[in-house]
Amino acid sequence: MSDNVEKYIKRKVHKGMSTKISQKFIDAGLEKIRACINCGTCTGSCPSGRRTAYRTRSAIRKALTGDESVLEDIDIWMCSTCYYCYERCPRDIPVTDMIIKLRNIAVEEGFILDSHFTLASDIFYATGHGVPANDPEAHKQWRALRESYGLPPLPPTVHSYPEAVKECQTLMNEVGFRALLDNAAKLKAKRKAEAEKIAKEKTEEEKK
Amino acid sequence: MSEYKWRYAFFLGCVIPNRYPMIERSIRDVFEELGAEILDMPGASCCPAPGVFRAFHIPTWLVIAARNISIAEELGVSPLTGCNGCYGTLRDAWYDLEHNPEEKKHVNELLAKVGRQYKGNFEPKHVVQALYLDMGLDYLKDHIKHKFDDLKVGVHYGCHIVKPSDKRPWHGEYENPQFLDEIVEITGAKSIDYKDKYMCCGAGGAVRTAVKEVAADFTREKLVNMRDAGVDIIINCCPFCHLQLDLGQVEVNNFYKDIIGEPFKIPVIYITQLLGVAMGMDPNRLGLIKNHDLKGVSPFIPIDRFLDIVKEQII
Ligand code: SF4
Ligand code: SF4
Numbered sequence: 001m002s003d004n005v006e007k008y009i010k011r012k013v014h015k016g017m018s019t020k021i022s023q024k025f026i027d028a029g030l031e032k033i034r035a036c037i038n039c040g041t042c043t044g045s046c047p048s049g050r051r052t053a054y055r056t057r058s059a060i061r062k063a064l065t066g067d068e069s070v071l072e073d074i075d076i077w078m079c080s081t082c083y084y085c086y087e088r089c090p091r092d093i094p095v096t097d098m099i100i101k102l103r104n105i106a107v108e109e110g111f112i113l114d115s116h117f118t119l120a121s122d123i124f125y126a127t128g129h130g131v132p133a134n135d136p137e138a139h140k141q142w143r144a145l146r147e148s149y150g151l152p153p154l155p156p157t158v159h160s161y162p163e164a165v166k167e168c169q170t171l172m173n174e175v176g177f178r179a180l181l182d183n184a185a186k187l188k189a190k191r192k193a194e195a196e197k198i199a200k201e202k203t204e205e206e207k208k
Numbered sequence: 209m210s211e212y213k214w215r216y217a218f219f220l221g222c223v224i225p226n227r228y229p230m231i232e233r234s235i236r237d238v239f240e241e242l243g244a245e246i247l248d249m250p251g252a253s254c255c256p257a258p259g260v261f262r263a264f265h266i267p268t269w270l271v272i273a274a275r276n277i278s279i280a281e282e283l284g285v286s287p288l289t290g291c292n293g294c295y296g297t298l299r300d301a302w303y304d305l306e307h308n309p310e311e312k313k314h315v316n317e318l319l320a321k322v323g324r325q326y327k328g329n330f331e332p333k334h335v336v337q338a339l340y341l342d343m344g345l346d347y348l349k350d351h352i353k354h355k356f357d358d359l360k361v362g363v364h365y366g367c368h369i370v371k372p373s374d375k376r377p378w379h380g381e382y383e384n385p386q387f388l389d390e391i392v393e394i395t396g397a398k399s400i401d402y403k404d405k406y407m408c409c410g411a412g413g414a415v416r417t418a419v420k421e422v423a424a425d426f427t428r429e430k431l432v433n434m435r436d437a438g439v440d441i442i443i444n445c446c447p448f449c450h451l452q453l454d455l456g457q458v459e460v461n462n463f464y465k466d467i468i469g470e471p472f473k474i475p476v477i478y479i480t481q482l483l484g485v486a487m488g489m490d491p492n493r494l495g496l497i498k499n500h501d502l503k504g505v506s507p508f509i510p511i512d513r514f515l516d517i518v519k520e521q522i523i
Contacts, residue, residue, distance in 0.1 A: 047408050048415070051425045078422060081259035081413035083371035087382055096372070103263040112264070115417050120264055128253035130260065133226035141502050142226055148500040149233040149493065155225035156248040164251030167322045168272060174318050177268040 021105070022066035028101040033064045035091040042085035042095050054078040056085050056095060063102055071106040077113060107180065110187025117188070121181050125172060128158030128165045212245040214342055216288035216333070217280035219298065222254050223447035224290055228506050230495020231447055234480040235290050235335055237494070241487060242343060242351060249279045249287070255297035258368065259413035262297070273301035274315045274326040281327050290335040290480070292446035293412065296368030298332035303375040334369055336445045336479060337377060340387045348394055353488035354521040355396030359514075361482075362439030362474070363389050363399045364430070364453065366446040367408050382406075391479060392443050395486035402437035404429070411452035421463055427456040428464050431472045441475045441514050443482055450476055455508045475511040485522060491515065 025031070042056040043049050049056060054075040062070035070076065076099055085095035106112065112120075124130050133142040134154060143153035158164045172178055216239070224231045239246050253272060256262070262269035277298060280287035289295050305312045306328050316326055339348060365388055373382040383406070389399040410416070410426025430453070434442065444450050454476040461471040477496070484494045491497050496511060 047410075047426055047429075048422070050429075052422055074418070077414060077418045079259075079413050080367075080408045080410055080415045080423075080426065081263075082367040082408035083382075086372055094372075100259075100263050100266070104266055107264050113418055116260070116264070116414060119260065119417055124254060124256065124261060129222045129226065130254040130257050131222035131226050139226075141505050142229075144502055145500065145505045146225070146229040146232075148502070149229050149495065151225075151229050151232060155220050155232075156250055156252075157220055157225065158251060158253045161251035164253065167251070168253050168275070170322055171271050171275060171318060172268055174321055175265075175267045175271050177265050180265055180268075 019066070021068040021071070021109075024105050024108075025063055025066060028105060030063055030098055030101060032093055033060050033098060035093055036060055036064065037091060039090060041088050041090060045084040045088050046079075047082060047084070048078045048080055052078045056099075059102065060093075060095065060098065063098070068109075070102060071109055071111050074113070076102050076106065077116075107184055110184045110191065112184050112188070117181070117184065121185075125169065125178065125181070128168045132159070134159050212243055214244040214338070215285045216244060216246060216338065217249050217283045217285050218246045219249055219252055219255070219276060219280065219287040219289040219294055219332075221289060221291045221294040221447070222257075223451055228447050228450060228478070228495075230481065230506075231290060231450065231478045234478060234484050234494045237489060238480040238484045238487065239338075241484075241489065242339075242348070244338070244343075246288070247283050247285065249276070249283070252276050252279055255289075255291075255294040257293050257414075258296040258300065259293070259415075260417070263414055269297065270301055270304065270311070271315050271318050273297050274305065275319060275322075275324055277302060277328075277330070277332065278319065278324045278326045280332075281330055284330075286330040287332045288335060288338055289332065290445070290478075291448065292334070292366040292368040293448050295332065295334045300372070300375055302328060302332050334445070336369065336388060336391065339391060339479075339483075341377060345390055345394060348391065348483070351487050352394055352396075354486050354518070356486065356518045356521055357396045359395075359397035359517050360400045360438060360440045361392050361397045362402055362434040362437065362442045363392055363405070364409065364442055364444040364449055365406060366444060366449040367412060369445060370406075388443070388445060388479065392482065395482055397482070400437050400439050402439065403433040405433075409449040409452040409456070411448050411456065416452065420459060423452060424456055424459045424463050427452055428460045428468065431457065431460060431474065432468070434474060435472065439474065440517055441477055441511075443477055443479055445479045447478070450478055451506070454506060458508050473509055473513070475514045476507065476509060477511065477514060485518070488522075491522065 046056050079099050083096050133139045256272050370382045373380045410423040416423040457472050481494045
């Protein structure tokens with residue numbers, strides 16, 4: 001084989017390949033991905049891929065080869081869970097469910113966006129609603145809007161039953177959600193500190 | 209005294225009660241009028257959102273969903289939701305638990321700690337499913353008083369009402385479902401075909417929270433296709449799509465003003481708002497006339513254009 005061709009067929013292997021992560025992929029049932037024949041139907045059906053850098057097939061391939069960069073990229077958070085890829089995959093790979101599992105592993109490794117963390121911790125865990133209306137000031141107009149339709153200011157949900165919020169929190173504690181979020185916060189803080197340290201060292205280096 | 213033909217436990221979710229209460233009002237009123245009793249589900253929480261909280265931690269999603277379903281079970285009826293996201297969660301969780309006894313056992317061990325039990329004996333239903341499959345088109349037709357022959361509708365299904373199709377009641381149909389168009393057309397309105405009609409609104413899967421511009425770009429594509437087809441209004445069956453098409457329309461007009469030409473101003477209306485007004489109910493109560501002077505609340509795109517088109521029929 002000529003050098004010329006060799007140059008093009010060599011594949012770069014991602015440095016961050018980790019057996020720990022690969023094992024997590026396997027435990028999550030992601031080995032179903034091995035049935036993938038790389039046909040590209042998922043990518044071709046994807047409304048997100050039409051406007052972002054997210055490529056379903058390439059995320060699937062990275063997961064398949066244990067390439068952990070798939071967890072760090074914001075790409076897997078660009079999936080709107082429309083389920084087209086899931087429906088159309090000729091190999092019956094539940095692609096959307098695989099993306100959701102990848103996201104679960106990403107959160108476990110501390111890769112969760114700030115906006116998602118706030119939503120999970122300060123809103124959902126704290127109130128039991130993903131979109132609440134109980135803030136005394138910030139949500140005043142929404143309660144008034146309810147009343148203008150002859151509805152009570154707060155709905156008969158967790159918002160009207162404080163003990164139901166406690167109940168949800170007990171369940172979230174028992175199932176490990178609180179611990180998951182706390183751990184993710186720690187990992188995020190650690191990564192941030194490391195990045196800052198490297199940046200600082202770099203500027204000092206440059207000064208010399 | 210029970211004159212009701214059907215009974216449902218109304219699972220409100222978050223967006224309907226807390227951002228679009230006119231949708232809550234219209235579902236309650238239309239179901240009452242159709243002879244369906246709507247029961248409240250005391251202490252229900254977020255479903256939890258399938259593309260968001262399920263994406264963070266599947267076990268949390270499953271146990272909270274099971275708790276919500278168990279509240280309806282105590283009332284002895286199916287949970288009924290007007291939201292595609294809640295439907296996705298309640299239906300998928302129900303399906304998964306019914307197909308996985310181990311998981312069901314584990315979920316019940318957790319629920320026991322708060323004195324609850326999940327049985328799985330009531331199928332979670334969508335408002336549109338109840339209208340179309342439980343009541344049926346003929347039954348609905350008998351309640352229609354006004355026909356809106358001049359109204360051209362862009363129907364938006366959203367995703368989770370039809371997909372994943374193996375966990376939905378539409379016999380595997382997901383490429384070209386017609387049930388929502390058929391409900392729209394009993395009001396005399398025309399459902400106008402438009403390019404990529406079944407495409408996602410862009411809000412789901414935590415995308416809206418992650419990057420609003422990306423969600424709005426999905427919406428922009430939908431709005432362009434609807435405008436090209438000449439629709440007067442959008443009809444949908446999900447409050448999160450509703451929010452994305454309404455508030456998102458304002459965002460599209462802002463983020464993409466350089467490429468869209470004229471700003472969009474297509475009224476966004478939920479299916480039971482349309483059905484209610486066709487059934488002769490008060491457009492005020494259905495949220496089709498602004499009856500307050502609150503600032504910064506829904507709807508964000510004015511809906512007067514809708515009443516202009518139908519006013520001769522409803523007077
Ligand atoms: S559609 Fe299925 S088989 Fe084809 S590339 Fe995607 S995951 Fe692989
Ligand atoms: S579910 Fe996600 S990955 Fe699949 S087609 Fe839809 S947006 Fe793309």
